Amino acid sequence: MMKIAIASGKGGTGKTFVATNIFLTLLNNNYNVMLVDCDAEAPNSAAFFDTRLLRESEVTQLVPVINTGNCTFCGKCHEYCNYNAIFILPPMKIISVIEDLCHGCGACLAACKYDAITEKPVSLGKVSLYSNNSTPSIIEARMNIGVMSPVPVIKAAVKQIDHQTDIVILDAPPGTSCPFIQTVAPTDYVILVTEPTPFGLSDLKQSVETLRTMDKSFGVIINRTGIGDNKVQEYLYHEEITLLLEIPYKKEIAEMYSNGKLVSDTDPFFARQLLAVVKDITQKYGNSNYQR
Amino acid sequence: MEIAIISGKGGTGKSSISAAFATLDGMVVLADCDVDAANLYLLFNPTHDEETVYIGGHKAVINYDKCTNCGICKDYCRFDAISLVNNGVVISEISCDGCFLCSHICPEKAITMSRNDKSRMYSGSFRNGKMVYGRLAPGEENSGKLVNMVREKAKQISKENNLETILLDGPPGIGCAVISTITGVDKVIIVTEPTISGLSDMKRTTEVIKKFNLPSYVIINKSDLNPSVSEQIKEWCCNNNIAVAGMLPFEKDVTKAMVHSKSITEFNPDLEISKKIKSIWNQITSQKK
Numbered sequence: 128m129m130k131i132a133i134a135s136g137k138g139g140t141g142k143t144f145v146a147t148n149i150f151l152t153l154l155n156n157n158y159n160v161m162l163v164d165c166d167a168e169a170p171n172s173a174a175f176f177d178t179r180l181l182r183e184s185e186v187t188q189l190v191p192v193i194n195t196g197n198c199t200f201c202g203k204c205h206e207y208c209n210y211n212a213i214f215i216l217p218p219m220k221i222i223s224v225i226e227d228l229c230h231g232c233g234a235c236l237a238a239c240k241y242d243a244i245t246e247k248p249v250s251l252g253k254v255s256l257y258s259n260n261s262t263p264s265i266i267e268a269r270m271n272i273g274v275m276s277p278v279p280v281i282k283a284a285v286k287q288i289d290h291q292t293d294i295v296i297l298d299a300p301p302g303t304s305c306p307f308i309q310t311v312a313p314t315d316y317v318i319l320v321t322e323p324t325p326f327g328l329s330d331l332k333q334s335v336e337t338l339r340t341m342d343k344s345f346g347v348i349i350n351r352t353g354i355g356d357n358k359v360q361e362y363l364y365h366e367e368i369t370l371l372l373e374i375p376y377k378k379e380i381a382e383m384y385s386n387g388k389l390v391s392d393t394d395p396f397f398a399r400q401l402l403a404v405v406k407d408i409t410q411k412y413g414n415s416n417y418q419r
Numbered sequence: 420m421e422i423a424i425i426s427g428k429g430g431t432g433k434s435s436i437s438a439a440f441a442t443l444d445g446m447v448v449l450a451d452c453d454v455d456a457a458n459l460y461l462l463f464n465p466t467h468d469e470e471t472v473y474i475g476g477h478k479a480v481i482n483y484d485k486c487t488n489c490g491i492c493k494d495y496c497r498f499d500a501i502s503l504v505n506n507g508v509v510i511s512e513i514s515c516d517g518c519f520l521c522s523h524i525c526p527e528k529a530i531t532m533s534r535n536d537k538s539r540m541y542s543g544s545f546r547n548g549k550m551v552y553g554r555l556a557p558g559e560e561n562s563g564k565l566v567n568m569v570r571e572k573a574k575q576i577s578k579e580n581n582l583e584t585i586l587l588d589g590p591p592g593i594g595c596a597v598i599s600t601i602t603g604v605d606k607v608i609i610v611t612e613p614t615i616s617g618l619s620d621m622k623r624t625t626e627v628i629k630k631f632n633l634p635s636y637v638i639i640n641k642s643d644l645n646p647s648v649s650e651q652i653k654e655w656c657c658n659n660n661i662a663v664a665g666m667l668p669f670e671k672d673v674t675k676a677m678v679h680s681k682s683i684t685e686f687n688p689d690l691e692i693s694k695k696i697k698s699i700w701n702q703i704t705s706q707k708k
Contacts, residue, residue, distance in 0.1 A: 136455075136456050137429065137430065137456055137458070138428065138429010138430045138456070138591040139428060139429040139430010139431060139591075140429075140430060143616065168427075168591075168592035168593045168594050168623075169427055169428055169429075169591065169592055169593065169616070169619075169620040169623065171428075171615070171616040171619055171620070174615055174616070174619065175615075189497075207519070207520070207523060209477070209517065209518050209519045210518075230516055230518060231497060232497055232498070232516060232518035232520050233495065233497050233520060234518055234519060234520040234523065237495060237520060237523065237524055238523070270593075270594065272593060272623060272626045272627055273598075273627065273630065274594070275562070275563070275594055275595040275598070276560065276562075276594060276595060277592075277594055278560075282499075300592070301429045301455075301456065301591055301592075302455035302456055302561070302590075302591075303455065303456075303557040303558065304455045304555055304557070304558065304559055304560065304561040305558065305559065305560045305561065306561075308513055308557075308558045309513070312513050324674055324677050324678065325458075325461050325462075325677050325678060325680070326434065326458040326461065326677065329456075329458055329461055330456045330458070333456065333557065336557065337557035337558065340557065340558075341513075354671065354674045355674045355675075355677070355678050356678045378644075381644055382644060382645060384614060385612075385613055385614035385615070385617075385644055385645040385648055386615070386645065386648070387614075387615040
């Protein structure tokens with residue numbers, strides 16, 4: 128199995144556009160492929176396909192429940208909690224859990240010597256498995272509205288990847304913070320999608336620095352070439368970073384995408400380009416058992 | 420008055436529109452709350468009058484002179500951050516949540532917590548007022564605490580300099596950092612685009628805003644790209660009692676302006692888009708809460 132993440136520092140550069148089109152191209156070429164939408168705050172990949180929901184699982188986290196009958200208001204749990212999720216006023220005999228701040232680490236449980244803490248699960252979101260043309264092939268991580276971090280839902284989605292799959296495409300969340308790291312950490316290669324603008328370049332540099340620290344192999348796709356300047360190309364050349372593909376800006380592409388249509392379905396040249404990019408990556412960075 | 424600009428989906432034009440609002444006429448305090456991918460400083464090249472270190476979190480570090488490889492820490496860790504490799508305990512920096520539990524329960528006191536001190540907050544002046552922005556170090560949790568710090572600083576600067584308007588350019592998504600950006604603001608502007616992703620992310624964003632009961636406005640950017648989806652967005656907003664403050668056309672010069680380190684209203688104030696942005700701003704700021 129080879130896992131390829133599609134990522135970008137800046138939002139809206141075309142991550143989902145690239146991920147869904149690569150996925151479709153591989154499907155059309157009879158690859159055994161899965162698409163995992165890890166952008167749990169704003170998941171959109173599945174909407175581009177004619178899907179059927181096969182399975183849905185709840186992602187939960189444990190939060191403490193305080194039994195005030197046993198509690199001595201010693202404050203040890205409050206002291207152990209690094210997220211300020213336990214509010215305590217010992218003289219008033221007041222203690223409460225601020226569930227939104229809790230990370231479910233279990234430190235309070237370990238701290239309590241009086242059996243005053245139990246735990247209950249709360250929902251963070253769900254992971255759905257969809258089929259496309261009757262093959263189970265799309266996994267979607269979707270965080271509940273109001274939840275603070277998408278990381279647990281992303282981790283749960285990655286765990287559901289079928290190990291028999293040859294190529295897995297992961298659509299990553301934007302940025303370079305925790306959710307991005309969690310998505311790219313288990314992958315073999317990262318495709319960074321950027322746009323040729325000052326904002327695109329600045330965020331690309333940050334992504335590159337992060338991936339280099341992580342010692343990940345990566346290459347870059349420049350989307351909408353022609354709209355800005357040539358600074359991204361110059362940067363890639365100087366840094367000796369692989370430029371995998373340039374996708375020219377065309378109003379038709381933007382229009383098709385806005386309607387939820389996939390360009391690679393009707394543009395065989397674009398499909399061949401994407402296929403060549405993936406073949407090149409799998410040959411250079413993968414093991415052998417997914418090549419056709 | 421604090422006005423937050425958010426979007427759900429990335430790349431809809433939040434920062435470009437924020438930049439335009441910031442350079443219309445009055446002096447403002449501009450706060451870039453997209454600390455994970457701060458960009459506005461590229462357009463405005465602000466002075467760095469002040470730099471503040473932000474402590475993002477902690478990572479567990481093992482002192483192998485003390486560690487006996489008992490594995491108790493591994494049993495307690497709920498983030499799958501501790502594993503046994505060749506009978507030795509190893510902590511994954513990527514998975515560690517910084518909860519301190521392992522450091523508390525280690526019988527040999529072999530685990531210490533090191534601070535993440537690579538993130539920064541900067542403040543200074545730019546051509547239309549004052550600017551504050553945060554830069555989160557890669558891999559850190561975007562918990563919203565740095566956003567809060569940026570907002571506190573912006574408020575302080577606004578008082579000290581008698582600048583009434585604070586503009587907050589928000590992050591994409593609907594998580595912690597977004598919630599921190601909109602908590603307690605006076606008005607929220609959602610910038611969306613007429614794509615199925617734009618519509619779906621806007622719906623999720625409005626659900627987050629609902630919980631705060633804030634006056635909110637939608638701007639449909641690049642609206643002529645797909646007039647029929649733009650209509651769908653308008654209709655949805657109408658049915659859900661959210662004001663559509665305006666529709667902006669797709670304009671190639673927005674990117675050109677960016678390349679020239681200018682906002683679109685500075686670059687070409689006579690364009691249709693620039694005039695519309697100005698009228699949207701006047702409309703939003705003139706309305707009472």
